[in-house]
Amino acid sequence: MSRDFRGAAAAFVTSEAAVAEPPREFAFSDADFRSLAQFAHKQAGIALADSKRNLVYSRLSRRLRALGLTSFRQYREHLAADPAELESFINAISTNLTKFFREAHHFDHFRTHVALPFVQGAHAAASRRLRVWSAGCSTGEEPYTIAVVLKREIRDLDRHDVRILATDIDTDVIGKGVRGEYQANSIDEVPKTYREFFRPIDGKRESANVTLDEEVQKLVTFRRLNLMEPWPFNGNFDAVFCRNVMIYFDAATKTALIERLTQKIKPGGWLYIGHSESLIGSHPGLRLVGRTIYRREA
Numbered sequence: 490m491s492r493d494f495r496g497a498a499a500a501f502v503t504s505e506a507a508v509a510e511p512p513r514e515f516a517f518s519d520a521d522f523r524s525l526a527q528f529a530h531k532q533a534g535i536a537l538a539d540s541k542r543n544l545v546y547s548r549l550s551r552r553l554r555a556l557g558l559t560s561f562r563q564y565r566e567h568l569a570a571d572p573a574e575l576e577s578f579i580n581a582i583s584t585n586l587t588k589f590f591r592e593a594h595h596f597d598h599f600r601t602h603v604a605l606p607f608v609q610g611a612h613a614a615a616s617r618r619l620r621v622w623s624a625g626c627s628t629g630e631e632p633y634t635i636a637v638v639l640k641r642e643i644r645d646l647d648r649h650d651v652r653i654l655a656t657d658i659d660t661d662v663i664g665k666g667v668r669g670e671y672q673a674n675s676i677d678e679v680p681k682t683y684r685e686f687f688r689p690i691d692g693k694r695e696s697a698n699v700t701l702d703e704e705v706q707k708l709v710t711f712r713r714l715n716l717m718e719p720w721p722f723n724g725n726f727d728a729v730f731c732r733n734v735m736i737y738f739d740a741a742t743k744t745a746l747i748e749r750l751t752q753k754i755k756p757g758g759w760l761y762i763g764h765s766e767s768l769i770g771s772h773p774g775l776r777l778v779g780r781t782i783y784r785r786e787a
């Protein structure tokens with residue numbers, strides 16, 4: 490074999506290896522990935538398949554840089570030793586994609602089956618109570634969408650006891666929800682009839698960030714809540730939105746969560762799940778009544 494050929498073969502092998510395993514800033518072994526994936530599952534129910542290796546690497550690399558660490562092994566040690574790191578770990582690995590009026594037919598259904606019946610019944614009673622839960626609310630677009638639908642239909646909201654609970658495991662997104670400030674283009678897909686509830690923060694600029702009317706914001710209470718842990722609230726909900734959250738859970742976690750959610754819905758109340766999700770197993774307490782819409786049996 491000529492020296493040239495051996496050189497070329499060696500270069501080929503090297504470049505192949507480089508394609509298979511790109512050089513990384515931080516050492517990241519299979520054992521690191523498996524251990525972090527197990528931890529995410531144990532703490533948050535989040536199932537990280539092998540295909541999520543690069544995602545885990547890139548999201549946690551920021552934490553390693555911020556902490557001045559040089560390998561994922563060191564990061565694992567830090568995570569095991571410092572309970573405060575759990576919050577940053579969860580915030581880094583959770584996926585928070587959302588938008589106003591996402592999967593809009595749920596809000597049409599919510600309007601006609603929850604908001605309007607409430608208004609009709611409200612004529613009879615002086616004050617009535619309505620509770621909605623956005624479980625896995627991310628940065629707040631989902632609970633604020635629920636809020637503008639209610640605000641538009643229930644014009645005398647002050648007379649009634651109407652509240653939306655918005656919870657998420659990720660403290661960063663909860664903070665954004667509480668601030669309630671969004672980029673101007675985030676309301677591009679908000680139907681015109683609901684635009685009246687949004688206003689620019691700096692009224693003079695067209696591209697200014699937007700926020701929601703104070704009365705709409707007041708309807709929503711944000712709390713950090715891990716759905717895998719006990720839920721510290723009493724009373725049941727007229728409707729629960731748990732959309733695009735279970736998509737990250739495995740079948741057993743999903744089944745157990747749906748059972749618990751069902752118990753928190755009033756008889757005759759509603760459960761909305763994400764369009765790409767389905768309920769695993771049989772849930773005798775729930776009846777499918779529309780696309781990804783379930784009703785708790787009376």
Ligand SMILES: C[S@@+](CC[C@H](N)C(=O)[O-])C[C@H]1O[C@@H](n2cnc3c(N)ncnc32)[C@H](O)[C@@H]1O
Nearest residue numbers: 533583585586587625627658659715716732733
């Ligand atoms: C993709 S977002 C969905 C937001 C919104 N529901 C929607 O459909 O637009 C999923 C959210 O679920 C949250 N999440 C994931 N695991 C959770 C858990 N164990 N407890 C509570 N929230 C969780 C994530 O932090 C994230 O904000």
